[in-house]
Amino acid sequence: MKTPPGLQALIDDGVIDEVLRPLKSGKEASVYVVRSGDDVRCAKVYKDMAQRSFQQRVQYQEGRKVRGSREARAIGKATRFGRRQQEEAWKNTEVDALYQLHAAGARVPRPYGYFNGVLVMDLVTDADGFSAPRLGEVELAADEAREFHRVLVRQVVLMLCGGLIHGDLSAYNVLVGPDGPVVIDFPQVVSASGNNAARTMLLRDVNNLTAHLGRWAPDLLDTWYGEEMWALFEAGDLHPDTVLTGQFVPDEREVDLDGVRQAIEDARQEAIIRQQGREAAENDD
Missing domain, CATH: 1.10.510.10 (Transferase(Phosphotransferase) domain 1)
Incomplete structure (x- = not known):
């Protein structure tokens, strides 16, 4: 078959030798069956961020780490650089998780590397x-x-x-x-x-x-x-x-809602009393 653009670089670098056939295509990526030496594996080619929406990812991104404060600020402001960083973080999350889980003995495909936005792993x-x-x-x-x-x-x-x-x-x-x-x-x-x-x-x-x-x-x-x-x-x-x-x-x-409300009100009243006490002390001075 004709080599997809995302996989040509891997052939040029000797990571894989041949693309055999497409396996599946989804919103996030396209997966191909490839040959690497005598082994048949699969290559997951992530789609460009312009083809995808980040809007549904907000709940998944909470708690994820980024490389530095500059990247974090850029992602927060949704700048062009920030979106690129967000894209890379999204891809790297899967790669890192796969390596971690495989090392822990989980039943996941064995990863063989991440090259130019392509994850190469076992074909199940x-x-x-x-x-x-x-x-x-x-x-x-x-x-x-x-x-x-x-x-x-x-x-x-x-x-x-x-x-x-x-x-x-x-x-x-x-x-x-x-x-x-x-x-x-x-x-x-x-x-x-x-x-x-x-x-x-x-x-x-x-x-x-x-x-x-x-x-x-x-x-x-x-x-x-x-x-x-x-x-x-x-x-x-x-x-x-x-x-x-x-x-x-x-x-x-059952949650004691009345008790919770009373505790909140008690705390509010205590804060008011303390503030009044501070203001009275300042007036005396």
Whole structure:
């Protein structure tokens, strides 16, 4: 096939030898099957920022670090330089997360490098060597669904123990390889401790998986793994080998709104009294 412009530089530099075929194309990137020596891999070519919108990314960007104060100010002001920095930060987030999670033993594609805006990584295949299907494209027996759920919950735990939340996990960014599910697509990964929406995103990730796999194993629908692991994470008791039960008792105690309002009013009145005292002291002087 004709070599896409984004991959020609990698061929020129000897990173890959040939582009075999397109694999998929989405809003964020296009993925191609490539050959590197005797190995068949995939190359994720991120699309230019002019083709994409940052408006839906605000909740994901909270808590992400940028290189320096100049870059942070430029991003905040949405200058042209700031948008370029924001673009690079978005790409680098996925690359960094992939390296971190692969090193931690998570079931993610092995990365081989990031070159000129292109991420080269393992091609996930099925038992016959073809590109692996997405979880949302396969039929499962009940026992298979339970096992996939167990494996995927463990991947979420590994991410959370590393301070990360996928943020967009569903049956359509999980591939089914011969050895089980593999999680992909991390540009929207968020900081578990630096993002105010972290808990909500974690619960959404786990609930998406549970709802899908619960189609074949309805007993999964009565589990609370997301809530359980978040409570353990907040308490500092979640570890990669923590055994989860799927059981969780939410705190259903009603909030004492009248008490909260009274406490706020008491604090306000105390501040007024102190201010009056300061003003009286100044007049006496």
